Amino acid sequence: MIALRRARLADAPGIAAAHAATWRSAYANILPESYLAGLSIARLARHYEQMIRLGQGVHVAASYGMPGAPPVLGFAIAARAREPHLGEGEVEMLYVLDDYRDQGLGGQLLRAAAKYLGQRGCGSAYAWVLRDNPSRYFYQHLGGRRVADGTTRVCGEEIAQTAYAWDPLTSLLDVTA
Numbered sequence: 001m002i003a004l005r006r007a008r009l010a011d012a013p014g015i016a017a018a019h020a021a022t023w024r025s026a027y028a029n030i031l032p033e034s035y036l037a038g039l040s041i042a043r044l045a046r047h048y049e050q051m052i053r054l055g056q057g058v059h060v061a062a063s064y065g066m067p068g069a070p071p072v073l074g075f076a077i078a079a080r081a082r083e084p085h086l087g088e089g090e091v092e093m094l095y096v097l098d099d100y101r102d103q104g105l106g107g108q109l110l111r112a113a114a115k116y117l118g119q120r121g122c123g124s125a126y127a128w129v130l131r132d133n134p135s136r137y138f139y140q141h142l143g144g145r146r147v148a149d150g151t152t153r154v155c156g157e158e159i160a161q162t163a164y165a166w167d168p169l170t171s172l173l174d175v176t177a
């Protein structure tokens with residue numbers, strides 16, 4: 001069984017493992033190899049433990065009684081916008097393990113993130129995605145409107161990224177219902 005729910009402290013190591021696995025897969029040929037190789041699951045676990053302890057908007061797709069499946073199959077992080085001109089809330093992260101894609105988990109996690117933002121009074125939302133990442137078409141497919149282009153700095157390299165927005169936020173809830 002797969003449960004979509006808010007993350008608990010015990011999920012932190014599973015989220016960290018999912019983070020490292022999905023980044024190494026999705027960002028090979030996009031982010032510097034040394035950066036991806038250097039991702040530390042122990043350090044990431046401490047980071048996620050702290051986020052969960054602070055009550056931040058972390059959601060997981062958790063596996064139960066699935067032999068051989070990792071404990072966390074995907075996760076999403078949402079928060080009030082860092083760039084309010086793009087929207088009131090931000091989906092900061094959304095990742096699903098390669099072997100568990102195309103089963104609806106990404107859409108459900110995005111919906112959980114949108115609900116979380118709506119409950120905190122956000123009427124719109126956006127997400128940044130690396131421009132060379134084919135997953136950006138996922139956001140387009142779910143009605144995200146391209147609202148900005150920019151760059152993010154990773155290991156001293158400037159990487160192109162694009163922001164997709166949903167305004168009103170209810171359009172995202174409708175499309176993922």
Ligand SMILES: CC(C)(COP(=O)(O)OP(=O)(O)OC[C@H]1O[C@@H](n2cnc3c(N)ncnc32)[C@H](O)[C@@H]1OP(=O)(O)O)[C@@H](O)C(=O)NCCC(=O)NCCS
Nearest residue numbers: 026094095096101102103104105106107134135137138141
């Ligand atoms: C993007 C991602 C989260 C999608 O997760 P997923 O579980 O495969 O998505 P779902 O199965 O819920 O798909 C929902 C819908 O989006 C569509 N979709 C999924 N990936 C897509 C893509 N890359 N391009 C276009 N449409 C896509 C599905 O066909 C489905 O459409 P439908 O509802 O009309 O049938 C996943 O591919 C992923 O983790 N990618 C790597 C990490 C990443 O780049 N994250 C985003 C940047 S923060």
